[in-house]
Amino acid sequence: MNFEQMKAEFLALLQEKTLVQATISQPRQKSNEIKRVKLKPIELRGVYTIQLEYQYERILQHENIALADFAEQFDKLLEQFRQIHAQFTSQNIQIQLSKKNKVLWKSDQQATPKQVNLSHNRKKQYLLDDSKAYPFLIRLGVQTEDGHVKKQKYDKFKQINRFVEFIDDSLSYLPKDRTIRILDFGSGKSYLTFALYHYLKIEKGLDIRVTGLDLKKEVIEECNRISQDLGYEDLEFLVGDINDYNDETAVDMVVTLHACDVATDMALARAVKWGAKVILSVPCCQHELNRQLDTPALDVMLQHGLIRERFASLATDSIRAELLSLVGYDTQLLEFIDIENTPKNVLIRAYFTGKKPSEAQRARYDAFVTLLNAKPFLQNELQNLL
Ligand SMILES: C[S@@+](CC[C@H](N)C(=O)[O-])C[C@H]1O[C@@H](n2cnc3c(N)ncnc32)[C@H](O)[C@@H]1O
Numbered sequence: 001m002n003f004e005q006m007k008a009e010f011l012a013l014l015q016e017k018t019l020v021q022a023t024i025s026q027p028r029q030k031s032n033e034i035k036r037v038k039l040k041p042i043e044l045r046g047v048y049t050i051q052l053e054y055q056y057e058r059i060l061q062h063e064n065i066a067l068a069d070f071a072e073q074f075d076k077l078l079e080q081f082r083q084i085h086a087q088f089t090s091q092n093i094q095i096q097l098s099k100k101n102k103v104l105w106k107s108d109q110q111a112t113p114k115q116v117n118l119s120h121n122r123k124k125q126y127l128l129d130d131s132k133a134y135p136f137l138i139r140l141g142v143q144t145e146d147g148h149v150k151k152q153k154y155d156k157f158k159q160i161n162r163f164v165e166f167i168d169d170s171l172s173y174l175p176k177d178r179t180i181r182i183l184d185f186g187s188g189k190s191y192l193t194f195a196l197y198h199y200l201k202i203e204k205g206l207d208i209r210v211t212g213l214d215l216k217k218e219v220i221e222e223c224n225r226i227s228q229d230l231g232y233e234d235l236e237f238l239v240g241d242i243n244d245y246n247d248e249t250a251v252d253m254v255v256t257l258h259a260c261d262v263a264t265d266m267a268l269a270r271a272v273k274w275g276a277k278v279i280l281s282v283p284c285c286q287h288e289l290n291r292q293l294d295t296p297a298l299d300v301m302l303q304h305g306l307i308r309e310r311f312a313s314l315a316t317d318s319i320r321a322e323l324l325s326l327v328g329y330d331t332q333l334l335e336f337i338d339i340e341n342t343p344k345n346v347l348i349r350a351y352f353t354g355k356k357p358s359e360a361q362r363a364r365y366d367a368f369v370t371l372l373n374a375k376p377f378l379q380n381e382l383q384n385l386l
Pocket residue numbers: 185186187188189190191192213214215216240241242243256257258259260263266
């Protein structure tokens with residue numbers, strides 16, 4: 001068998017869609033940055049696709065290539081590597097190439113045919129698998145170099161996993177015929193921003209463009225460095241104040257995770273004005289209402305600082321949810337994560353439906369804010385839409 005026949009034979013086998021997994025290894029040059037490439041079949045939006053995992057010295061990178069486009073990539077891989085081990089459902093194949101591309105092809109039949117799993121082989125409870133190394137989590141210091149989640153980062157790991165689950169549940173509300181525009185406000189170290197990019201773009205192959213925005217210049221610069229190093233072309237980070245950020249006209253999904261106090265309201269207001277179809281927001285440290293509360297009828301509760309703080313926090317999120325309903329969102333307050341993980345565990349989930357509120361709903365809202373003496377930032381921001 002010569003080199004061209006080997007290529008044709010291997011590609012023909014792939015066309016049968018019986019690949020279980022394959023490893024392409026033995027770099028022709030020692031200096032090759034990629035040490036080996038793992039292949040596995042996955043189904044992306046109904047299309048049989050080969051997922052390539054490029055293994056560098058320290059990091060992994062993923063690329064999904066539709067089977068129909070794989071031949072070109074295969075040529076490039078064979079320019080770099082001399083060995084292929086491939087497992088198909090009913091045979092194993094080993095291909096060894098000499099420096100001059102003489103071919104040694106060995107195959108053996110499987111006694112018991114293997115199954116092909118076109119899903120992403122994920123554990124059910126986590127969309128990000130805690131036994132797998134993710135380059136972005138290693139760079140962000142959540143995982144060790146060999147892919148273990150650091151003990152002190154486990155809560156963060158759980159939080160971003162849970163948040164990504166909520167995003168996954170919301171995908172049907174997002175456009176399918178164009179790039180999905182996503183903003184993460186108050187992204188900070190951007191664990192969530194990277195995680196959602198990884199999950200939606202790399203694992204699910206969705207056409208997305210993501211921006212993380214935060215006040216902290218150094219943190220954002222580091223996020224941009226990581227994003228560039230990992231080749232995340234459609235993920236950018238900007239330094240700025242949410243309240244001054246008016247660069248967009250239309251956004252599909254806005255997320256926030258623990259954006260402080262009214263920063264959450266600024267984000268919600270922008271999301272509404274840009275017509276975001278999906279808003280997912282886990283607020284934190286709600287101080288605004290705490291300062292305004294003046295309700296003698298509730299003093300039995302509010303005289304206690306701890307209760308006042310918790311009450312203000314719950315009332316703030318209820319007001320936010322109600323305001324979003326009043327401007328056409330189907331809104332729910334959900335438990336984000338178990339309370340031992342973080343007490344900041346309410347998630348506001350809002351899907352735009354355009355449904356007009358009833359007069360009774362508006363009156364109910366007015367009565368509530370009057371009772372509390374509340375003058376919500378978000379109400380002021382949405383004034384024209386209410
Ligand atoms: C508690 S951190 C959360 C960071 C990140 N979302 C996470 O969960 O790891 C809150 C972030 O919101 C940012 N922030 C607060 N107010 C902001 C504003 N007005 N505009 C932009 N970012 C803001 C802070 O700089 C901080 O990084």
